[in-house]
Amino acid sequence: MSTTTTTTPLPATSKSLTFLAPATPPHVISTPLAAPAASELVVKVHAAAINPVDIQLWNSALLGWLAGKKEKGIGRDYSGTVVAVGAGVKGWKEGDEVFGLISRPTGEGTFSEYVHPIIGKDPIAKKPTCWTHEMAAAVPLVVLTAFSCLDWLPADKKKNGFGRVVVAGASGGVGMWCVQLAKKLYDCNVTGICSAKNADFVRQMGADEIVDYTSEFVSQALLENLPAGRQYDLYIDCVGGTELFADLHALLHPQAAYVTIVGDKTSRTAMGGPLTYLYTPAQVLRFLKGLLWGPRYANVLLYAKSELLEQVAGLAERGEVEVVVQEVVRGLLLEEEGGSEEAWKRVYEFMEGGRVRGKIVVAIE
């Protein structure tokens, strides 16, 4: 008995960019294209996005060990068209334009002609018609991380608005969504920390105040910007490091929170997030102290929820949020003339450099 509902036959093979051992040069492979399992879709990918975590996973001995000897895919974000639907899947049909995240680190990569999202596991939503595939591919991982960070806003500020939020790394992929959602969903006053060259961009995302980390003492500038008698409600760190902790109690009130998506480390190529609790006792101590006396401290992971992608798609349809793509890189699956090597080098350098405004997207041609 067939487990697939598809009217158009699938191609026999799919090309992907993969690697074998950690930190070895990726290469293009062609593998048989599997029909969807009962809970899967098959999506033809039109665009994918690169995130720092893609470089971190490629570099990671732990992933290398967990995934074993198989070819490992690169890329988590994608946007594309549904071309086959597993027999147990409800609510999706061939031809649907979708965007989503393959959230399993050892799962297939999205730098691939076709992917197999698992419904109920991998976040997925209908692509808003006002976004191109290149725009939609730039959204899932970073917006789901921003939702997770903003969840740490004190409950009264979530309900009534007027919270004060600081976003460090406000011009980057996650930061620009933290700024936009803090304004649109929670009506907060937002301070973006960025370099002077990105100040106008961060203001355009909705920031009320800017602190230029390249020319100002950040803590001092943040304190000077506070109205008398007020402190911040949430500090979102998208950069890493420990500089702010000396002034933590002056900046944040006891019910406020400091959330980081990176941790104390600052390397761009080493894995961040909650995993760093395992080898950074200072973070564990800070978490416990925050729990007892405040302000709360947390190193958080993105929320892998389809309904949050649906929510942001709704905001996009109403023209309430913007997607910013700095560059679309082409040729990633092009074996001839070193096309894929060149494209990989370009996306790698963008991620390692850490100077991207918005997102870098990869066209899957």
Ligand SMILES: NC(=O)c1ccc[n+]([C@@H]2O[C@H](COP(=O)([O-])OP(=O)(O)OC[C@H]3O[C@@H](n4cnc5c(N)ncnc54)[C@H](OP(=O)(O)O)[C@@H]3O)[C@@H](O)[C@H]2O)c1
């Ligand atoms: N825990 C999780 O679930 C999770 C999820 C997503 C990402 N992350 C991690 O979060 C970090 C950020 O990710 P991302 O995708 O937002 O990165 P990104 O887009 O590559 O960030 C680049 C931006 O960071 C800014 N920046 C660099 N140093 C800064 C500093 N000291 N102060 C303020 N801004 C600075 C740069 O602006 P300038 O050019 O002006 O410096 C640039 O616009 C990465 O380490 C990533 O691995 C974790």
